[in-house]
């Protein structure tokens with residue numbers, strides 16, 4: 088039974104692909120995983136119809152493996168999980184951990200987080216980490232009628248003053264080449 092939040096793996100690698108575990112990632116996908124701009128904006132440029140499907144949004148205890156990424160007092164955060172659809176293809180699964188005090192970010196609905204994050208330039212992105220995910224995504228892949236395959240993912244922490252937000256994105260499909 089698919090339940091949210093999806094528990095993602097703990098092993099993440101710094102944004103280089105020379106580690107043996109990441110060698111299977113194509114150069115094309117590497118360019119997406121290291122995309123410095125908005126993923127939303129880049130995906131929109133590859134398709135006619137783009138939309139965000141909200142899978143789950145709720146207040147959640149911060150998982151132990153994520154707690155070191157946030158200030159000590161962030162015990163509960165707003166967890167947002169979405170699919171980014173391009174021309175009826177579920178290209179990205181994203182899971183974001185947002186400080187509850189950022190009211191505007193907890194009421195996004197189908198507005199892409201990136202449209203807010205990248206419009207207010209004072210948010211800065213930290214180091215990009217990469218990983219490969221298999222079983223944790225299998226139930227979501229089943230729901231989407233996609234094959235059980237290992238997927239590549241990235242995550243980074245965005246900061247603005249005392250606020251920190253974690254954005255993780257897993258590519259379920261390769262974005263169309265433009």
Ligand SMILES: C=C(O[C@@H]1C=C(C(=O)O)C=C[C@H]1O)C(=O)O
Pocket residue numbers: 124125126127128139167168169171179181182183198199200201202204254255256
């Ligand atoms: C951070 C971005 O926002 C995208 C949209 C998200 C959402 O709406 O929840 C989450 C992660 C990203 O894939 C981006 O566009 O780069």
